[in-house]
Amino acid sequence: MNSGERKQWFAPGTASGDDRQEVTTISGTITEPQPLRLGRQRQPADRVRRPPEEAAGVRAAAASKEREVSRPAPAIRESDSAAEKAEMGATARPSSEGGVLLLAGLLVVTVLFSLILLPPIEAALQLPPSTAQSRPSTNQTGPADQAATSSSSSGSPVTASPTALPAGMSLLAADTFQRPDQRSWGTATDGHPWQGDARLSAIFAISHQQGQLSNGQGAYNAILGPAFSDGEVFFTGAINRFQQANLGAVLRWMDTNNWYKAYIDGSQLVLLKSSGGMQTRLASVPFTAQAQRFYCLRFRIQGDRLQARAWLAGTPEPSQWQVSVRDDTFQSGFGGLRLVLAPGSVITISAFQELALTTSSPAARPAQ
Numbered sequence: 001m002n003s004g005e006r007k008q009w010f011a012p013g014t015a016s017g018d019d020r021q022e023v024t025t026i027s028g029t030i031t032e033p034q035p036l037r038l039g040r041q042r043q044p045a046d047r048v049r050r051p052p053e054e055a056a057g058v059r060a061a062a063a064s065k066e067r068e069v070s071r072p073a074p075a076i077r078e079s080d081s082a083a084e085k086a087e088m089g090a091t092a093r094p095s096s097e098g099g100v101l102l103l104a105g106l107l108v109v110t111v112l113f114s115l116i117l118l119p120p121i122e123a124a125l126q127l128p129p130s131t132a133q134s135r136p137s138t139n140q141t142g143p144a145d146q147a148a149t150s151s152s153s154s155g156s157p158v159t160a161s162p163t164a165l166p167a168g169m170s171l172l173a174a175d176t177f178q179r180p181d182q183r184s185w186g187t188a189t190d191g192h193p194w195q196g197d198a199r200l201s202a203i204f205a206i207s208h209q210q211g212q213l214s215n216g217q218g219a220y221n222a223i224l225g226p227a228f229s230d231g232e233v234f235f236t237g238a239i240n241r242f243q244q245a246n247l248g249a250v251l252r253w254m255d256t257n258n259w260y261k262a263y264i265d266g267s268q269l270v271l272l273k274s275s276g277g278m279q280t281r282l283a284s285v286p287f288t289a290q291a292q293r294f295y296c297l298r299f300r301i302q303g304d305r306l307q308a309r310a311w312l313a314g315t316p317e318p319s320q321w322q323v324s325v326r327d328d329t330f331q332s333g334f335g336g337l338r339l340v341l342a343p344g345s346v347i348t349i350s351a352f353q354e355l356a357l358t359t360s361s362p363a364a365r366p367a368q
Contacts, residue, residue, distance in 0.1 A: 165355065169232070172335070173225025173354040177211045185211055188224055188352075196336065198222035203341065211349040216341040221256060223336035224354060231356035232300035233335045236313050237349040241291040242266025246340060247347065249299045251306075252333030260330065261338050262299035262308035262323075264289050269297075269310050271325050282306065283325040294350065302357060304328040 165171060175188035185194040185204050198204045203216035213220060233249040248263025257277040263270055269287040273280045287310055289295055294313035300306075300321075307321040335354040339347050 168358050169355040170358060171353070172228060172231065172356045173352075175211070175224065175352045177206060177350065178209050179206055181208070182206045185222065192225050195223040195334075196221035198224075211352075212346060213339055213341055214346040215343075216345065217343055219256075219338060219340045221250070221253070221336060221338050223250075223253060223334045224352065225335060227332055227334045228356045229332040230302045231335065231354065232298060233337075234296065234298045234351075234353045234355070235337060235349060236294055236296050236351040237347060238294045239291060239347050240345075242289060245342070245345065246270075247295070247297065248272075248338050248340075249297055249336070250338045251299060251301045251335050252330040253336060253338075254330065254333050258330065259333065259338070260299075260301060260306055260327070262297060262306070263338075264295060264297060264310050266291070269308060269323050271306050271308060271323055273327060273329060275329055282327055283323050285323045287322065294348075 171190075173188060173192045174190045175185075175192075175194075177185075178189060179186070183202060183205050184200060185198040185206060187193050193199065194204075197220040198211075201216075201220065203213050203220055204222070205212050205214070211222075229252075231251070233251055235247075235249055237247045239245055239247055242265055244265075246263040246265040248261045250259045250261045253259040257274055259274050261272045261274070263272065264287055266289050267286065268284045270284040271282040273282055283306075289310070289312075295310055296313050296317065297308065297310045298317070299308045304326045305324065306327060307324045309318050309320070309322040311317055337349065337352065341347065
């Protein structure tokens with residue numbers, strides 16, 4: 001150190017504001033000075049001298065911290081947890097019960113609707129008794145006797161049987177079809193069995209106390225009662241449409257190729273003859289008939305005179321014959337119906353009656 005130089009050294013631990021203390025003042029001449037190094041030693045924080053106010057604050061903060069550290073955590077009581085769970089369960093239970101009540105209500109409504117709506121739906125969807133595959137007709141008919149599509153008429157059937165027998169007439173056979181559903185027409189209400197196709201053919205059936213024909217194609221014969229010479233046939237029936245279709249009755253029927261027939265086709269009332277399978281239109285008059293409605297037809301033969309008339313069921317019967325012709329090809333035979341079907345056809349017959357003039361005597365039963 002150079003002579004005359006003056007140094008001051010400070011040591012920590014003084015109470016002055018600068019926390020420094022003067023240690024030594026060296027003056028004079030020093031030939032070879034050696035530096036005196038006094039390092040300041042760090043004192044622990046708690047030993048540093050502070051003003052009384054600051055020290056009191058530090059001690060209060062430390063005591064508060066110790067109390068917080070030493071304070072035990074609040075215990076979770078099982079009773080509190082159970083109460084919370086019970087409360088949560090009580091809150092969730094009404095929602096679950098509400099869902100159950102909603103499902104029960106929907107089930108009750110569904111059952112009620114089923115009980116109310118199922119019977120009419122089943123009745124509307126009920127079909128005629130199932131039938132076997134239709135067979136082709138063994139007797140092909142000509143244009144005048146051809147019939148096509150028909151179906152059961154809507155609404156209630158109209159039974160238009162006469163309330164009293166005409167003068168000079170006797171009842172030979174009758175059927176009102178009031179019997180359980182069955183295949184074939186079976187036995188008529190008067191005890192006579194139906195013959196011809198109506199006896200065994202699957203095309204014929206009893207459905208809803210009506211005679212029906214369906215799922216067939218061609219002409220079909222339904223013969224009832226004994227053979228006779230002079231008399232008449234009366235029936236009530238309906239068809240779904242008249243395009244190439246007709247409803248007809250036969251008299252002096254010998255077999256499928258020999259007969260007289262009277263029928264309506266929607267626009268005409270026709271008298272037709274088949275001899276050996278050759279058909280001839282004998283007479284016709286205009287007659288308008290509507291599908292899905294029941295009509296009555298009366299066909300009479302006396303001697304060589306053929307007469308017929310037709311009218312809407314439920315209306316008065318005409319007093320005059322609408323069509324008349326003479327022919328003496330056949331002298332006697334059976335009475336019944338001759339109906340023609342096409343694929344999908346259904347014809348409905350609600351009443352049939354066969355009468356004989358008192359001068360006519362019964363004969364043999366029709367050939368099978």
